[in-house]
Amino acid sequence: MTEPLLSIHHISKTFPMARNFRDVVTRSPRQTLRALRDVSLTVRxxxxxxxxxxxxxxxxxxxxxxxxxETPEHGDMLWQGAPISAxxxxxxxxxxxxxxxxxxxxxxxxxxxxxxxxxxxxxxxxxxxxxxxxxxxxxxxxxxxxxxxxxxxxxxxxxxxxxxxxxxxxxxxxxxxxxxxxxxxxxxxxxxxxxxxxxxxxxxxxxxxxxxxxxxxxxxxxxxxxxxxxxxxxxxxxxxxxxxxxxxRPLHPYTRGLLAAIPIPDPKRRTSVPSVEGEIPDPLSPPIGCGFSTRCSHVIHPCRVRHPDLHQTGEHGVRCLNPAATRPFADPGSVYPATGNQ
Ligand SMILES: Nc1ncnc2c1ncn2[C@@H]1O[C@H](COP(=O)(O)OP(=O)(O)O)[C@@H](O)[C@H]1O
Ligand SMILES: [Mg+2]
Known part of the structure; x- marks a missing residue:
């Protein structure tokens, strides 16, 4: 396999939020918004x-x-194997x-x-x-x-x-x-x-x-x-x-929801997986466990308290704690057509 052009390892990025008048009066600590959390990616x-x-x-x-x-606070970014910040x-x-x-x-x-x-x-x-x-x-x-x-x-x-x-x-x-x-x-x-x-x-x-x-x-x-x-x-x-x-073969309930939201003209090929409902949580106070737990139809107890790691099988990585949710084709209706409408 060719050497990656770019490889990013576990980068995180936060933004300090401006304090408004109420924060100053109530002396609440300055909030930070976590825009990127532990992101890894390679591009060949x-x-x-x-x-x-x-x-x-x-x-x-x-x-x-x-x-x-922007400069990430944590993690490494390599360009053709050498640190990018040099x-x-x-x-x-x-x-x-x-x-x-x-x-x-x-x-x-x-x-x-x-x-x-x-x-x-x-x-x-x-x-x-x-x-x-x-x-x-x-x-x-x-x-x-x-x-x-x-x-x-x-x-x-x-x-x-x-x-x-x-x-x-x-x-x-x-x-x-x-x-x-x-x-x-x-x-x-x-x-x-x-x-x-x-x-x-x-x-x-x-x-x-x-x-x-x-x-x-x-x-x-x-x-x-x-x-x-x-x-x-x-x-x-x-x-x-x-x-x-x-x-x-999408594994994460969120990906499955996004795919289900893509309109497919042929009713026989439609899926029974619901598209993602509800609102994205406030990024200033994200859920303690899995970020998606507030909207996930496969949520189980650990999802609300434990943060899932990216579980990698070969080239396929998924961040989900519910083994039943991520089993390929857990739902018999969740067979996605290889080509949808464009
Ligand atoms: N310069 C910034 N200062 C404060 N917050 C920011 C800044 N840029 C992005 N954000 C926040 O970081 C989060 C991710 O934003 P962004 O990367 O623009 O998302 P996307 O491109 O997926 O819409 C959002 O909650 C956004 O409000
Ligand atoms: Mg954007």
């Missing part, structure tokens, strides 16, 4: 890892830690790990033409030599993401949302990265445009062998593009497996 060269979970579960914080925009490695990361964000408009400078945006990246990283070569490279990058080079004279507000996301992808590619962290790159786009952007990312991975961490709140979005999937809940990875295994 050219691999696509999908990261999914409901809003607020820590997906962006994980992406930002990987891209160096001087030289930090600079390598700035070029080799690029991010693509959900809102392409907010992440582009409104006063710079698309061409200038791309050229700037080439200049910052000292790529593509003199001015003439840089202009040539800008045209190449535009073509790689399916845009006519003539568009390079335009400003971001004059093109469509899908075209803007293509430019953000071209900007990431300009740095010649080995890993792109795409944080909900299609959530702000229309359904038809979503599929085009996912296809583009898939093509680029195939052509350039760039690894991709694809963050989404919807499992369906990462279904076909991912080699592996990590499902997050309240700052933790609750299940991780090869995509095929996760979609056909």
């Amino acid at each position: 060269p050219g691999e696509v890892v999908g990261v999914v979970g409901e809003s607020g579960c820590g997906k962006s914080t994980l992406g930002r830690c990987i891209a160096g925009l 001087g030289e490695n930090r600079r390598t990361r700035a070029r080799h790990i690029q991010m693509v964000f959900q809102d392409p408009y907010a992440s582009l400078n409104p006063r710079m033409t698309l061409g200038q945006t791309l050229e700037e990246v080439l200049r910052v990283h000292g790529l593509a030599g003199d001015a003439a070569r840089r202009r040539e490279r800008v045209d190449e990058l535009m073509l790689m993401v399916g845009l006519a080079p003539a568009l390079k004279e335009r400003l971001p507000h004059t093109i469509s949302g899908g075209q803007r996301q293509r430019i953000c992808i071209a900007r990431a590619l300009a740095a010649e990265p080995q890993l792109i962290v795409a944080d909900e790159p299609v959530s702000a786009l229309d359904a038809s445009v979503q599929a085009q952007i996912i296809n583009l990312l898939e093509d680029l991975r195939a052509k350039l062998n760039i690894a991709l961490i694809f963050i989404a709140h919807d499992l369906n979005v990462v279904r076909h593009i991912s080699d592996r999937v990590a499902v997050m809940y309240l700052g933790e990875i609750v299940e991780t497996a090869a995509a095929e295994a996760l979609f056909t």
Whole structure:
């Protein structure tokens, strides 16, 4: 098996919460919000890892830690086997790990033409030599993401949302990265445009062998593009497996619930597993035991008092204390079709 490009071991990240007036008056201690708890993940060269979970579960914080925009308090992050925080490695990361964000408009400078945006990246990283070569490279990058080079004279507000996301992808590619962290790159786009952007990312991975961490709140979005999937809940990875295994033999009740929420047009193939109901607990006062215990239909006594470890069988990891819940196909209705609607 190839050596991982990126490996993350047990990282945690908390945010101190601002004190409000009442906290000051009642002299309550400053609260901290645990955004990431004991997260481990590896990404191999050219691999696509999908990261999914409901809003607020820590997906962006994980992406930002990987891209160096946040620093985890605990745990290690290795880039090609060497600690990422070391001087030289930090600079390598700035070029080799690029991010693509959900809102392409907010992440582009409104006063710079698309061409200038791309050229700037080439200049910052000292790529593509003199001015003439840089202009040539800008045209190449535009073509790689399916845009006519003539568009390079335009400003971001004059093109469509899908075209803007293509430019953000071209900007990431300009740095010649080995890993792109795409944080909900299609959530702000229309359904038809979503599929085009996912296809583009898939093509680029195939052509350039760039690894991709694809963050989404919807499992369906990462279904076909991912080699592996990590499902997050309240700052933790609750299940991780090869995509095929996760979609056909999901083990965690949360993953099963998320899959059950994906509409399947054929009634014969629908499942009897209920989708996840109820609200995510307040991240400032998470449950003592399993984070999912307040919403889980398989909850047993230990779940409310003991925190589950990630139990690994081969490549399939699951964080659940109820052996009956995680038995493959515990529920005869929980057989998921290999392909759902897209
Ligand atoms: N800079 C920050 N300061 C305080 N809390 C934050 C900050 N960034 C994220 N959070 C909190 O951390 C948790 C995880 O957030 P985030 O990583 O954005 O989740 P997701 O991307 O899955 O929606 C949320 O409860 C969020 O409110
Ligand atoms: Mg987010």
